[in-house]
Amino acid sequence: MSAGDGSAGVSAASLGRLLAAVLSRRGADGPAVAAPDHQSAAGTVSERCALISAAVAELADRGDLDQSSADPPAPAASYFEPDHRWAGWRADDPPEVPDTASFGRDAVVRALRRLPPAMRLALVAHDAAGIPVEDLHELLAGTVDQQIAFVDTARRAYVAALAAEAAGAS
Amino acid sequence: MPATLPDCHTADRLLGRWYDGQIDPEDATLYEQHLLQCPPCLVENQWLRAALHALQDAATEGASQ
Numbered sequence: 001m002s003a004g005d006g007s008a009g010v011s012a013a014s015l016g017r018l019l020a021a022v023l024s025r026r027g028a029d030g031p032a033v034a035a036p037d038h039q040s041a042a043g044t045v046s047e048r049c050a051l052i053s054a055a056v057a058e059l060a061d062r063g064d065l066d067q068s069s070a071d072p073p074a075p076a077a078s079y080f081e082p083d084h085r086w087a088g089w090r091a092d093d094p095p096e097v098p099d100t101a102s103f104g105r106d107a108v109v110r111a112l113r114r115l116p117p118a119m120r121l122a123l124v125a126h127d128a129a130g131i132p133v134e135d136l137h138e139l140l141a142g143t144v145d146q147q148i149a150f151v152d153t154a155r156r157a158y159v160a161a162l163a164a165e166a167a168g169a170s
Numbered sequence: 171m172p173a174t175l176p177d178c179h180t181a182d183r184l185l186g187r188w189y190d191g192q193i194d195p196e197d198a199t200l201y202e203q204h205l206l207q208c209p210p211c212l213v214e215n216q217w218l219r220a221a222l223h224a225l226q227d228a229a230t231e232g233a234s235q
Contacts, residue, residue, distance in 0.1 A: 077210070079178060088177030090210040097213055098220045105228035112225075127222050128229035133190070152186040159221045 095163075102166040111161035119154035126151050175204050181211050189218060 080086040112120050118140065125131045125139055136147045173196070176184065184201045187193040193201070205212045 077178070077182070077214075088179045090178040090208060092210060094209040094213045095217065098217050100220045100224070103220060103224035105224075105231055108224050108228040111221075123225070124229070127225055148186070155186060155218060155222070158225070159217050162221045162224065163217070 098163070099166060103162060107162060107165040111158055111165045114161040114164070115154065115157055119150070119157055122147070122151050123154045123158055127155070173200055175207065176200055178204075178208060178211055181205070181208070182214075185211075185215060185218060188215075189222070 078091045080089055080091045082088075112123070115123065122136065122140060125136060126133060131139075133147050133151055134144055136151070137144075140147055140150065142150065176197075181201055181204045184193060184197060188198055188201050205215055
């Protein structure tokens, strides 16, 4: 892998500066949109989607948009066969309990960069920006059911990537 | 008659909606009862919660810098 190794990328520490640059750009050459004040920092769903889209454009302009998708999604669990008395239940051993101390923001960013861009976008929009799945149609194509399934897949891939990052760090 | 516990296939499909709070209370109860019977699904649940909390923490820290 890795999508992150050797490429420019965006560190977690620069995300705030990136958003500030996006906001100033929107003010400079985009529609006249005031920077959100403290009380309305979250904005409406459409505003937040527009902000994320603008952030993606800013990353692309800077050459920092990592388009690679490296690792495959999480391995499938194994289940007991249909003729077994425990059919449909997990047949594998439990994974190790997560060591959350290794889930620093750098590990999170590296894990995100292992994901394909569309998964990364869905995950950040839904689980970081708090955009409901029903409103992801502003960013992603497909029906609500498809978006729910896609977010689910993205979450699993992210968990697997974070587990790999945490294992690599230990 | 008590409802049957979901198997792991079904519990796996409920995990995301349970995390988002987009699940019927009865299904949530059955899912949580499944977790108490099934260490692999319980640990999967812990992984998802820990990983998404870390993502939210990272986003909050990044935005505040």
